[in-house]
Amino acid sequence: MALSLKNKLVLFSFLSVTFLLVNCSERQAETSDKKRTTEECKKDTASLNPNGDSELALLxxxxxxxxxxxxxxxxxGNVPDKFPEEFLKIHTANPTDSDTKKxxxxAFADNYLTSLKNLHNSQKNNVQENYNSVINACASCHQEHCPGPLRVINKLKIN
Ligand code: HEC
Incomplete structure (x- = not known):
């Protein structure tokens, strides 16, 4: 059965509208998902989670x-000596949201632990530089996984 021009037009507009609606609601779901993760990570030191804080958040x-x-x-002008062994738990600590650990x-966690070890092996002449590398390691993981606390993290740098 051949469709008349009018029917073809009706069918075409129907399909375009359906496509637009589906596409749009998908995109909306995507943004609200993104917003949710960012918001969860926004809280820095205040405890806002009614279900208690995750192991990773406490760490x-x-x-x-x-x-x-x-x-x-x-x-x-002091150099830190004792490496904080408890921070090795960053690999195994459970996050608030299981999707958080991408x-x-x-790799970001290893990068952080390596810079922290370097800092604890520093001399007076490179301690400040090694300290700032630790802060960069915090920041680079946060840029990808949890941008909320970045403001607090960037304040930790020594200029
Ligand atoms: C390997 C990735 C990674 C590194 C490195 C990292 N973080 Fe995080 N951080 C996270 C993730 C993921 C969360 C979210 C934890 C959760 O909600 O369970 C988080 C949460 C936080 C929070 C919010 C905790 C809360 O109260 O909910 C602060 C503050 C924070 N990080 C500071 C730091 C600082 C300071 C450093 C460096 C010394 C650092 N982070 C290094 C991934 C990282």
Whole structure:
């Protein structure tokens, strides 16, 4: 059965509208997903999670406080000595949302731990530079996995 020109036009507009609607709602789902992850990661030190904080979130908070003390120590011209073994748990600690740890997480975590080890093997002349590399390692993982705390992280740098 051949379609008349009019029917073809009706069919065509129907298909275009359907396509637009589907495409649009898909995109909306995508943005709200993205927004959700960013928002979850937005809270920095305040506990807002009604289900309690994840192991990874608690570890991160310890990392933040420990880094703040390191900053004070290094600004006074001291070199840190004892490597914080508990931060090795970054690989196994469970995140709030199981999707948070994307494939690149482990590489970013290793990069952070390596810079932290370097910092603990520093001399007075390179301690500040090695400290800032640790902060860059925090920031590069956060850019990809959890941009919320970046503002707090960038403040940790020693200029
Ligand atoms: C390998 C990736 C990675 C590295 C490196 C990393 N973070 Fe995180 N950080 C995360 C992820 C993922 C979360 C979200 C954890 C969750 O919600 O379970 C997070 C959460 C946080 C939070 C929010 C914790 C809360 O209260 O919910 C702070 C603050 C934070 N990180 C600071 C830091 C600092 C400071 C460093 C470096 C000393 C650092 N992070 C290094 C991935 C990383």
């Amino acid at each position: 991160m908070r310890n990392m933040l406080h420990s880094t703040e003390s390191l900053k004070e120590m290094i600004k006074k 494939a690149s997480f482990e």
